[in-house]
Amino acid sequence: MDNATELHAWLDEYSVSHQNPTNIIIHKICVPAITFTVLGFLWSVPLPKAIRQNLGYLLSHFIPLVAIGPILAFYFRLSTKMATAMSILLALAMMVLGIMEQKSVRIFRVSLFIFVLAWIGQFIGHNIEGKKPSFFKDLQFLAVGPLWTLASAFRALGIEY
Template sequence: METTGLPAKRRQIDVLLSKYAESHLHPTNEVIHCICVPAIVFSLLGMIWAVHPLAAYAMVMTSLIYYFSLSTRFALGMLLMSAAMLAMLQQLPQQGIWQISLAVFVLAWIGQFIGHRIEGKKPSFFDDLRFLLIGPLFVLGFLYRRLGISY
């Protein structure tokens, strides 16, 4: 097989994660993100669930379409995480989901901004809104690396 000597083209997921990682290098910021990003996803799903559970399922399905376009393994991981979050929402007392989700959402975003203050860099989504969807993959990437799962 003949090689051209040209570098292999990077996958879009690799480019996005690399760009996202540029503003997430400080270990404290990484820990904060590993806590706050899942909390934000769960609380956002909770607020949407409070409006109507089918809307939460629709949001998950829409995000999964995007995730599958980037990486099948990441999409499968997000499918498992989303399914677990939706199952938890189904088990919680329905009357308090909106208020609890809103409080967690606000507190988790405060945590994120504290992390970026420590980092000394603005959040990635200020430059590109896609990074709101890449954050969960960035966190999932930590788990995948620990488990030796490629994406």
């Protein structure tokens, strides 16, 4: 199976449990929110001061970078365009986290609050849909959800992926 076919297979299978228009809207809001909060959790992992002082600002937050590396590799294997767009979006999210940190926002607490609300939204959406979330079948769908959301944006903008 070539990469484009594999990407479409993942997106098509994810779409099976996302047919109801209300559930789709909920997911287009909640999936990006969950993605942002996971980055927020990773951003909040404390590093020893000695390590932080010897690294540049961005590298002092290498835990999110290391964690998203394999996911981005999966995305690049499926679609260079989508992976590039996702890389830009994740970089913007990390910039927002950096600004939040500089403003002394309690990133972990804010992330936890949004994370809980977004997952409640997800489960409400699946209750409306009448189908279990895709990740109950395969945990890789947790990585496919953001791609599915991005694919919708690509289609709306007329961009092939």
